[in-house]
Amino acid sequence: MKKQAKLFFASLCALLFVLISPAAFATNIQVTVSKNKVVKNEVFQLRVVVDKKVSSDAIDFSALSQDFYFGRPSFGSSINIINGDRTTRSEWNISLAAQRLGLTSIPAFTVDGTSSQPITIQVSADTDQPKVTDLVELQSALSKDELYPKESATLTTRLIVKADPRRLQNPNIQPPAIIGDSQSGLSLEALGEPNQYQSVLDGVEVTVVDQNYRVTANTAGDYTLNGIGFKGSVIYGDNRSGTTKLVSANTPAKQFKIHVSPIPSQYQGEWLPAASLSLTQRWGDSAGNTISTDSYQTTVGESLTREITLDVEGLASEHIPNLKVNYPASIRVYQEKPQFQDLGNGKTRMTVKQVLIAQQQGEVHLSDVSLNWWDTSNSVAKTATLPGLDIQIAAGSGLSNEPLAAPAANISKPRTVTVYERGIWPYLTALFALLWLATLVMLILSRSRKTTKVTSTPTTSEVEQILTALKQDDKVKANYLIKHWLDSNIGMEPNLVLEVRAEQAAMNQSQYGSEGNPWKAAKLIKLIKKANKSQGSAKTAKEPLPPL
Secondary structure (H helix, E strand, C coil), X not given: CHHHHHHHHHHHHHHHHHHCCHHHHCCCEEEEECCCEEECCEEEEEXXXXXXXXXXXXXXXXXXXXXXXXXXXXXEEEEEEECXXXXXXXXXXXEEEECCCEEEEECCCEECCEECCCEEEEEECCCCCCCHHHCEEEXXXXXXXXXXXXXXXXXXXXXXXXXXXXXXXXXXXXXXXXXXXXXXXXXXXXXXXXXXXXXXXXXXXXXXXXXEEXXXXXXXXXXXXXXXXXXXXXXXXXXXXXXXXXXXXXXCCCEEEEEECCCCCCCCCCCCEECEEEEEEEEECCCXXXXXXXXXXXXXXXXXXXXXXXXXXXXXXHHCCCCCCCCCCCEEEEECCCEEEEEECCEEEEEEEEEEEECCCEEEEECCEEEEEEECCCCEEEEEEECCEEEEEECCCCCCCCCCCCCCCCCCCCCCCCCCCCCCHHHHHHHHHHHHHHHHHHHHHHHHHHHHHHHHCCCHHHHHHHHHHHHCCCHHHHHHHHHHHHHCCCCCCHHHHHHHHHHHHHHHHHHHCCCCCCCCCHHHHHHHHHHHHHHHHHHHHHCCCCCC
């Protein structure tokens, strides 16, 4: 019995030694693939199982990128307890597609010092694999490859995805780029946002992405421009073999050579290059009607409108110069901020609107417009011109600034009295004559002051003209009439004058300001009526009572 007990004890110790040995606690790694014979780009599955709980980044799969396309690993861990036995499991599943023909291998993976065995994969060619152009197509076109400084060309790009967009893996559109060290010689700017839409090509529904870019030359030289490129892959299913393939759709960008010529030495004036240029104008009267003649008759205070339109091809709006027109001093000019419009096909339109107001009578020639530019299509200097306008300005009704003439006084000639006898009478006669002359001079001066006062008083017709112009929304004419009315009338209540001028400034801001603030004439009409009424009351209060 003692002998049997000793043998049992020895066996138990040996079993415990085996159980507590390092080998018993070693980590096990199991690596399997769904198939080991595939064609190039065919998708198959890789599974890695570890019999313990580890983190998702316990294995580095970056070594697979040398020979395979692979997707994002799917990771999970679990704990199972069956009949008191507890097991732990961590598992990775990855989709792979071989990139190279011949024999390749799944490398060994290591966890906690334990490594798996490599797996050999045999890769053969697939004669039925689609071409890249059957999946993705790129189109890039440059409108012009020879430019001058400040001139622009349009790069038109289009991406056509012929496969189901849902099958795209990691798609990336590479934007255009300027190649080389002299990147500052060209500027690249996207025109608007990309336009994505569905279309039909050769009977097949495709996805199209359009995007245009502006290429602007800065300095003379030779440059290289890359169009758009594409990187990504497409999951392609072969119905005949029942296999799924991950086909590379990487497409390189098309390259363009661009030559920028220097500014010609013989060019005169501000540099303005364009493939084409058109300069037009429209004259309009205060009612908005077009003036089609070479001469025009108007009156002081009436407005004219000159609208100049410049269409330029191959030049961005920031490089279009301002149009400078010199007008006579007798013409007041209000010019709005230039407006720009993209006409497409590389054409830009600039519109300049000027409001001209005649301030005095006479004949005036409104200046011509001349613009020098360089025709880049024919490499020749040209000049675009617009004719001016001859206008005859007459006095405006109710707006004459000439002072009224003082009425002539009826002065009767003094009668000569011959005095035969000297004495006190000659002296008395001289005294009365002096007194009479002094009275006459005072009478003339009094009438002159009264006439001047009447002349400076605003006429009812002038106020009515102001109100009419405001009601007709003729801000230009109303501005002129209000200014004349305020300047020619002294004695108006100061607070009302300030309110009228403030509202007049608000009206001008809405007409000529760049913000385009809305403005209504109701408040200004009310102020003018109030000022006119208060001035009439003040005049009545100051006049002396007539003698009884």
